[in-house]
């Protein structure tokens with residue numbers, strides 16, 4: 001396994017944001033809905049993307065992936081199983097269930113299981129697809145489902161934590177290719193969900209309201225292939241925003257859509273950071289020290305994204321005062337707290353709350369990555385702390401960030417990957 005060796009760095013320059021992992025994954029799954037060719041551009045070359053493409057090969061697709069472009073073609077080979085060995089490494093694979101049911105009328109998709117950030121249930125996915133008439137049984141850790149009798153219906157898809165991104169994706173994709181009209185109430189509004197809706201419409205789907213809490217889908221008989229550009233990764237952009245603030249470096253983020261980052265930009269401004277947005281998709285960040293403490297609550301979009309919680313916690317370790325983070329999406333998503341405290345941070349965790357007492361400095365240490373976004377937070381901490389930091393289990397970070405050490409080195413970061 002690799003580790004990242006990082007020293008305190010002051011950064012400068014501009015960084016280009018890659019295509020969004022969380023937009024690409026459901027769109028790749030949506031190509032199950034057609035036997036025609038689909039061409040996707042600006043696809044990030046990440047472990048999770050490669051895993052989803054492997055699953056599609058197992059379902060009978062022929063895939064090529066070069067220089068950010070994925071070409072997905074149908075073959076005579078038919079499949080309807082998404083196996084545990086792949087789904088357990090990347091839970092988003094579960095969003096193959098909806099398109100498989102609509103297109104092939106049957107599916108056998110492994111339940112994804114939990115991960116360090118939480119139990120990760122799929123009850124809303126199953127509830128929505130059952131309301132559409134799918135017959136779903138759980139057998140030996142798999143969702144075994146039949147979609148012969150599916151018809152559009154009216155679904156309320158809210159859960160105890162609010163909307164669900166991938167459950168909305170699963171239902172939208174299924175509803176696009178079954179008879180009848182489907183209305184989803186309390187749909188997720190994330191830009192990646194909106195992007196999936198736009199992709200489905202390019203395939204010929206009849207959808208209105210994508211990206212809003214009320215989505216209406218009228219099923220069509222057939223969906224065709226299309227060519228599509230994956231939207232920029234707002235979480236990668238937000239990660240670089242946090243990097244700029246924590247290291248006190250002026251940075252320019254290029255290729256991001258600033259309107260997908262409003263909540264994070266608002267928090268950054270509350271911390272005293274000067275942010276200039278040029279509509280040509282460039283965000284210029286000028287941190288102002290001392291950083292002011294803030295209170296953050298993670299919420300479904302357009303609220304503050306849970307996927308930026310760990311990264312912004314590092315910034316708050318340097319604020320002049322006490323900050324509070326309330327994790328309302330994944331109350332256990334605090335694996336990074338213990339590691340940051342080993343670097344000299346003063347963070348107290350109590351259930352879904354973390355209280356961060358700002359300090360002058362953090363100090364380098366050997367730390368363990370646990371989930372994708374916590375790994376990014378530890379890299380940011382290493383760039384901001386005194387001396388040397390070694391981040392172990394960096395395979396977590398490779399799941400969601402394309403060439404992160406190269407991008408950081410181009411900004412002047414002292415970071416290198418070593419075989420452990």
Ligand code: EPZ
Nearest residue numbers: 022092120121122123124125159161164165166307329372
């Ligand atoms: C998506 O996961 C993202 N993954 C996650 O990003 C992100 O953290 C999450 O949305 C929240 O924004 C992808 O898009 C591939 P949810 P998803 O269903 O769809 C609960 C990353 O770092 N829930 O919106 O699985 C759930 O437990 C990853 O890129 C149910 O209760 O998340 C959570 O508390 C990590 N029942 C809340 O809803 C369900 O059936 C939101 O989860 C489904 C979810």
